[in-house]
Amino acid sequence: MAAIDRYNENLTNPQAPGNGCHSWIMSTANLGVIGSVDPQQIQTDIRRVIPTGTRAIRDKEINDAINKAMMDHSKGTFTPRPRPKPIINNGKDTRQQIINQSQTSDEADLYELSHIRLDYEPKDDAIHFLPVLFEPGDLLFIGDRLEAGIMGENIRVCSDWINFFKAGGTAGPFIIINSLSGQPAQKKDGTGDTYRGDGNVKTFKYCLVEFDDLSREDQIRFWTAAKLPIKALVDTGGKSIHAWIEVSKLAMVNSLDDWNVHIKRRLYEQILRPLGVDAACSNPARLSRMPGWLRDTGNYQRILWLSHEGESINV
């Protein structure tokens, strides 16, 4: 098996801190370096997948492992990119303050507040969701997490998808939040091309925000208080709510570089990440739960709030 494949496999099987995590970091860093993965990406990947354990893993431990791997394989040294400084000092308290500004914690109130009436069955959500979020000609990926993007199958223009759903078709459970170019682009790990990566994004219309560690009620409170241009709130059918944020109301983003400056750094790293938002959501080809999909648990992934314009719910 090639080093890059073993690296990717390692990322799917992380060891918790206190249970062999350090050895796992060392071996993952080694495989990443041998597989020519960008060291900054190795750091991001490792940080992203490490589960909670009995001790905290500091960035230094990961950086040291990458550095050692690079020196062992004569690939120089690793200087991590400095993280932008958060604009807030105490993320948890700040988030709680925002939550306290809301008086809505109830899904029924949220339903009443939706700018577009959601008076249909959750199974029909896709038909109502797509025309509000996208243009008819936008190329969209709807499929599963590990599926490769295939033009004409799981990547189609928006109007085709709407017809597909109207005809009773089912697709999901995920949708990429931005429309795609339809042109192949190199994968991040350099192992060939893809049609559904960050390099394939055509228009940078939305970013996805999700909290991992908030109760459902507090998530609703946060989203009904936050002064962010929200286009949709989607119930994942699990514990989370996915917020679709309209990027053009935050900054001019026309390229991946713009995205990295305004969305990844200014929004996520300086504000949302300290507030407890899952930083892994910060890429433009992020998968979100497709509304109208019935999960194995018997719960629908469904729209909770929807608007033609990205705006704050501001109760």
Next chain:
Amino acid sequence: MFSQFAEQVKQADGQQTSSGYYENLVHNVLGEDALRAIKIPPVKKYLGPIRERTTGQIFGPRGVGKTMVRDALALSLTRNLDFGPFKSEKAAGVLIIDGEMGADQLQARQILADGLPPAIRPLDYIINEHLYRQGMPVINLSDPLWRDAFIQLIKETGSRWDVIFLDNLSAFLPGFRENDTEAWGPINAFLLQLKWLGKCVVFYHHSGKNGDQRGTSSREDALDFVLKLSLPAGYDPQDGCKCDVTMTKSRSLTGPEAAPFTFEIKEKPSGGLTWLITGQRESKKELIVALLGNGISQREVADMMGIDKGYISRTKKWGVNNNLLTEAGEFTASGHLKFGGFDIEKYTG
């Protein structure tokens, strides 16, 4: 909308934002009655013009004895002692922030405290040289981080210090453009903040070649008092530390307390040093009588002392009335006894 969200999180984080400023303004417009109803404690008076919530400046040429005056003031403040015409009403805690002198020199100056009553309030020092010797950066008030650090220190120490001496401006503002009114803005704001924290801040500065304070005159606008130190007429370096102290600006003092005086350091008969303060009016009169009795003309005395001839003439009359001078301007017997041995060479030479 990005800025709206950023502002929201900053506010939720307890940070000040522009809409926070707006709220502050809206809720702090005071009507006449509201202003009257605010309970403001009376200003604490410490020593002469040195009072709670004031700022002052002491300036003079190099070597005139500014730090001696500072140390004597600090000792008077912490021990509730009068300082010449300045009456002490309440002891004050003092922080001296020294930018130029060495800790050894300051240690030697402590001899001034010998024989004084014990301190009632603390007298503390922050010394640039001491910071430097310990490998730390030295104070630079041009840097907002240093100013913030001082504000934090003053807030955290609460009522320990009532009076802060900043000695001197040039040392704490290296490379500062002294004539630049704009550059003075942040420093002025810093001094105001200290004042609003209830402190009296006195900063020291060198005078220019013309004897006035160096740099922008706007510096004086916000000050409550200014003391000018100058060498006395006929000063002889052998006299040691001796200077005239004149209050060139005072918002609180008038009358005798605002009168000029002469400060000098004297050796005590029992050993050690002390300071002596004499009213300038009295010593000036006596000097004029001595010069006139020794045959110096009224015009020459006026030129020598920088005083108008009318004052010399009136002083001569005072000398005649007090049987020190004759109408011809010569010494009487008692005048000769008192001032005959006066060393006029010092003034005429």
